[in-house]
Amino acid sequence: MKCSLLTLSHYVDDELDDRRRGEMEAHLVGCARCRSGLSHIREEVERIGALAPVRVLDASAHALLVQLGLLEPDDELPERRAPVDHRATPALPPWMQGHATAALPWTPERPARPAPTPPPDPDEEHMELSGPPAAHRRLSALDAAAEMPFDLTVLAHDSRIPLMPRSTAGSLVVEVEERKPLEWLPPPATGLPPPAIPEPPPAPADSAPLTSAAPPPDAAAPPPPAAEVVPEDKGLPAPSSLDATSPPASDAGGAPPPASSPHDDTPHAAPPTAGDSAVAVWTSDPADAPPGAEYPITDDDALMEPIAVERFSRGPAPAPRPSLVDRLRDRLAVRRALNKSDDDTMDAGIEIVSGTGAPARMRARSDLARRRAEALRPHAAAGVDDMPPARRHPGAREMLAPPARPMSAMPVEVLDRPAPPAAPEPDDGREVTGQRVRPPGRDDPAAAASRSGQRAVIAYAAAIAVIGAVGIISGRVSTPIPGTSSSATSQTTIPLAPPANSGSVGPSGSASASSSASQSQSQPPASVAPSAAPIPAAPASIGTGGSGWTVQNIRVGDHGTYYRIVFDLGGAAATGEPKVELTYPDAKTLVVTITGASPSAAPPAVGSNSIVTAIAPGTGPAGTAVYRITLSKPATGKPLYLGNPLRLVVDVVAS
Amino acid sequence: MPNATAPVVSNASELVGLACEHLDDLCTFATHLVGDADDALEFVAAGIHHASRYPPARVRLDGRVALFRAVTNACKHEQRFPPRPSGPTRIFRRQRPTLTASADAVAAQRINTVKRALATLPFDRRAALLLRDMGKLNYREIARALECSPEAAARLLAGARREFGTVYREIAL
Numbered sequence: 001m002k003c004s005l006l007t008l009s010h011y012v013d014d015e016l017d018d019r020r021r022g023e024m025e026a027h028l029v030g031c032a033r034c035r036s037g038l039s040h041i042r043e044e045v046e047r048i049g050a051l052a053p054v055r056v057l058d059a060s061a062h063a064l065l066v067q068l069g070l071l072e073p074d075d076e077l078p079e080r081r082a083p084v085d086h087r088a089t090p091a092l093p094p095w096m097q098g099h100a101t102a103a104l105p106w107t108p109e110r111p112a113r114p115a116p117t118p119p120p121d122p123d124e125e126h127m128e129l130s131g132p133p134a135a136h137r138r139l140s141a142l143d144a145a146a147e148m149p150f151d152l153t154v155l156a157h158d159s160r161i162p163l164m165p166r167s168t169a170g171s172l173v174v175e176v177e178e179r180k181p182l183e184w185l186p187p188p189a190t191g192l193p194p195p196a197i198p199e200p201p202p203a204p205a206d207s208a209p210l211t212s213a214a215p216p217p218d219a220a221a222p223p224p225p226a227a228e229v230v231p232e233d234k235g236l237p238a239p240s241s242l243d244a245t246s247p248p249a250s251d252a253g254g255a256p257p258p259a260s261s262p263h264d265d266t267p268h269a270a271p272p273t274a275g276d277s278a279v280a281v282w283t284s285d286p287a288d289a290p291p292g293a294e295y296p297i298t299d300d301d302a303l304m305e306p307i308a309v310e311r312f313s314r315g316p317a318p319a320p321r322p323s324l325v326d327r328l329r330d331r332l333a334v335r336r337a338l339n340k341s342d343d344d345t346m347d348a349g350i351e352i353v354s355g356t357g358a359p360a361r362m363r364a365r366s367d368l369a370r371r372r373a374e375a376l377r378p379h380a381a382a383g384v385d386d387m388p389p390a391r392r393h394p395g396a397r398e399m400l401a402p403p404a405r406p407m408s409a410m411p412v413e414v415l416d417r418p419a420p421p422a423a424p425e426p427d428d429g430r431e432v433t434g435q436r437v438r439p440p441g442r443d444d445p446a447a448a449a450s451r452s453g454q455r456a457v458i459a460y461a462a463a464i465a466v467i468g469a470v471g472i473i474s475g476r477v478s479t480p481i482p483g484t485s486s487s488a489t490s491q492t493t494i495p496l497a498p499p500a501n502s503g504s505v506g507p508s509g510s511a512s513a514s515s516s517a518s519q520s521q522s523q524p525p526a527s528v529a530p531s532a533a534p535i536p537a538a539p540a541s542i543g544t545g546g547s548g549w550t551v552q553n554i555r556v557g558d559h560g561t562y563y564r565i566v567f568d569l570g571g572a573a574a575t576g577e578p579k580v581e582l583t584y585p586d587a588k589t590l591v592v593t594i595t596g597a598s599p600s601a602a603p604p605a606v607g608s609n610s611i612v613t614a615i616a617p618g619t620g621p622a623g624t625a626v627y628r629i630t631l632s633k634p635a636t637g638k639p640l641y642l643g644n645p646l647r648l649v650v651d652v653v654a655s
Numbered sequence: 656m657p658n659a660t661a662p663v664v665s666n667a668s669e670l671v672g673l674a675c676e677h678l679d680d681l682c683t684f685a686t687h688l689v690g691d692a693d694d695a696l697e698f699v700a701a702g703i704h705h706a707s708r709y710p711p712a713r714v715r716l717d718g719r720v721a722l723f724r725a726v727t728n729a730c731k732h733e734q735r736f737p738p739r740p741s742g743p744t745r746i747f748r749r750q751r752p753t754l755t756a757s758a759d760a761v762a763a764q765r766i767n768t769v770k771r772a773l774a775t776l777p778f779d780r781r782a783a784l785l786l787r788d789m790g791k792l793n794y795r796e797i798a799r800a801l802e803c804s805p806e807a808a809a810r811l812l813a814g815a816r817r818e819f820g821t822v823y824r825e826i827a828l
Contacts, residue, residue: 009813013787015794040820047769047823048788054682054692061678067737068704070667070674078675371691375774 001027003034012041536584537636537655542648546576549597549646551625558610565612565629567648569597580639580648587634591618592627592650599625611635611652667707670714674703677719681726684785689730690774700736702726723790723800727782772823780815787812 001007001023010016011024028034058077065071322330553568569578578596585591603615611632618626629637634655642649674681681702685695702725706714714721728734773781779801786792786800798808 005817006809006813009816010809013794013812015809041816044816044820044823045788048773048784048819051683051687051767051769051773051789054679054686054695056678056682056696061675064700064703065671065674068700068707070671070703070707078672080675080678 003027003031003037005037008034008037008041012038012045535655536587536634539581539583540637540639541579541581542639542641543577543579543596546574546578546596547623548572548574549578549594550574551594551597551599551601553601554603554615554627556604556606556612556615558607561653563611563635563652565592565615565650565652567592567594567650568601569646569648571597574646577641577646578648582637582639582650588631590629590631590635590637590652592629592637592639593618593620594625594627594648596623597625598623599627603627608632611654669711670703670707673714673719673722674706677722680719680790681722684723684790685726685730687770687773687785687789688727688778688782690770694733694735695730697735697737698729698733699726701734702729704736705729705734717799720792720796720799723786723792723796724802727786727800728802730782731778768823768827772819772826775822776815776818779811780818783808783811784815784819 007016007020007024011021016024028038058080061080062071062077065077066073071077548571549569550571551567552570555566555568557564557566576596578594581593581595583591583593599617603617606612606615612629613632614630616628616630618628620626629650629652631652635652636655638651638653640649640651641647678699681699682696685699685702686692689695689698702722705728706722706725709721709725717724773784776784782801783797786797792800794805794808794812797812798805801808801811803811
């Protein structure tokens with residue numbers, strides 16, 4: 001068997017069959033992880049079962065049923081079940097949870113306890129406890145067990161009895177012997193007369209919540225003699241009387257306690273006889289019930305019935321919203337039906353619970369938003385601590401804390417609050433008191449608000465800065481609209497790329513290039529080019545540096561899409577590749593500077609119909625060849641070297 | 656289509672008995688399910704109102720499970736009884752709640768970590784956990800109350816326990 005939380009959950013809930021249960025128990029022996037998980041699950045079951053119960057008053061329940069039309073105003077409310085304390089420890093068998101003496105044939109005498117009489121709160125109309133606390137019931141169970149004239153032995157196996165009791169202090173020790181559903185033990189063969197079962201005296205009125213069916217014993221009445229035959233109806237509580245105190249059959253997942261049937265010839269269901277020294281204890285499992293016992297319909301029987309709707313996973317999906325026409329038609333139909341009905345009672349009973357005519361959910365949404373806001377407040381969970389001490393009985397609304405947001409990223413800070421006064425019942429660590437959940441670093445609400453305000457200011461400033469930057473950038477990159485270069489709106493356009501950089505030519509660059517570059521840089525664009533000036537191309541360079549080269553020949557060729565200029569380089573002692581830089585003093589001028597090569601060849605003449613209209617030698621320092629290429633329109637030069645022999649190729653392509 | 660209901664109840668006696676017997680359990684369950692006592696009482700009233708329209712055979716077979724199912728659906732869809740007034744008049748008309756309940760004062764005065772951990776669970780998981788550990792329903796009854804299969808109910812419950820334990824240990828430490 002593998003470790004599985006699902007199987008553990010089945011095991012805790014007694015939903016495993018015998019074979020799987022045996023496997024699980026065997027697995028638990030050797031698996032500490034599963035034992036830990038099992039203890040965790042049982043603790044969670046205890047914690048959830050210990051949540052505060054809600055008690056609806058009889059008058060309120062009667063009013064509701066009358067309003068629903070299920071009950072007439074003059075009818076009496078059916079007898080309601082006594083409030084069940086779900087906080088009973090699971091160490092007790094289910095037939096004793098909340099009813100410590102339900103299985104006893106009499107009601108043991110309970111020591112008189114001073115009833116707490118808190119001062120009634122005039123603001124709260126209904127303030128009553130749903131029952132004594134669980135600890136008192138456990139003590140009552142111990143008292144009942146102590147007063148037994150014999151040892152109580154549980155013969156039935158019930159899975160809800162933990163195999164490893166967590167603690168036996170303060171709880172009734174139950175011994176599990178075997179799996180026999182209903183069995184009467186023979187009298188002990190000790191030779192001594194069996195202990196007598198006291199006769200049930202009449203029930204007092206004040207013991208109604210716990211033992212309303214079985215009357216308490218009369219302290220003054222002497223116990224009956226040991227050999228006295230105990231009548232069946234007195235020795236065992238009748239099923240009808242037990243129904244009032246024991247949990248219902250469906251609660252325990254089984255059946256009401258079967259009465260000893262005289263028609264049952266099985267030894268397990270033999271009626272009690274004189275001298276029986278043990279108390280019959282029945283199980284809650286219908287499968288272990290003696291034959292002949294009538295049980296209510298089980299789940300298997302119910303499942304045989306066709307189930308109308310079986311949904312899986314997410315449950316019911318909301319119905320699509322009807323169209324406007326449908327809603328109007330339905331509303332009119334409802335109004336017409338309500339107006340045409342002659343029966344007033346019929347009209348009064350019609351309730352529109354969904355669809356058209358049903359109340360809007362705006363109120364519910366507002367309530368949800370309010371609860372969320374309360375939950376998000378740091379001091380939302382401490383509302384009870386802030387309660388004035390005079391108010392000792394809060395209303396039902398204060399029973400629950402507001403729904404909190406997910407606690408995954410929210411640490412808990414334990415406040416140094418003084419310990420609360422002695423609780424009326426032991427807490428068992430099931431509820432943590434004196435703790436508040438606070439976000440990290442937000443101890444002071446004022447400081448948190450200040451920080452949030454600062455953050456907002458910073459965010460606003462950043463947003464304004466971003467907007468300004470975007471505006472500036474968009475203004476700089478705006479390009480002129482073709483055909484409107486002479487318009488006034490495009491006169492202030494700033495070229496994106498700066499003009500040719502004179503520094504790239506070198507510290508001793510050619511005078512023409514430097515002068516042209518400095519001219520283009522020194523003059524503002526708006527004054528030099530009142531119309532939209534073409535944007536020159538970016539400078540380019542090639543070569544790592546060489547020396548001793550000579551430009552022996554210059555060849556040109558128009559290839560349609562580009563214009564090629566070839567500089568044939570040569571030299572006997574030449575080394576490396578001369579560094580070539582292509583700069584653009586303006587958009588229609590390309591300057592080729594070859595550092596490490598001396599000009600010797602005259603540039604050829606070029607046609608006027610191509611991109612390159614003229615090639616003229618420039619002036620430069622010694623060992624540097626400079627050629628000024630005039631372009632008919634803005635173009636870009638792309639330099640590259642070809643070897644054997646070394647040639648510099650400049651392809652001029654129109655931009 | 657509007658769901659106009661008529662005050663004709665064929666199984667009124669059975670339903671009245673069931674409702675009276677389990678009214679406290681239903682209110683406790685709904686209160687911890689929705690986290691608000693006043694809303695829970697209105698949802699419980701709506702659930703009983705819906706259950707009064709169930710077929711008599713269904714109520715007879717399912718018993719209290721039918722009530723838990725109706726109340727769970729009412730809580731899930733926020734169906735109230737009596738219906739809240741709609742329109743601007745809802746500001747001025749404050750209906751008196753049908754149900755009034757009292758709670759254990761000792762338990763109500765506590766700052767309960769369990770309640771807060773429970774409030775973080777999704778609705779279905781919270782409902783499954785409360786139906787099992789508070790209503791003491793078995794898996795088949797939980798499945799019928801939540802309108803799913805028993806296997807799905809078992810998985811839902813196991814997941815709810817895992818998540819609840821994680822959240823509880825996280826906020827209780």
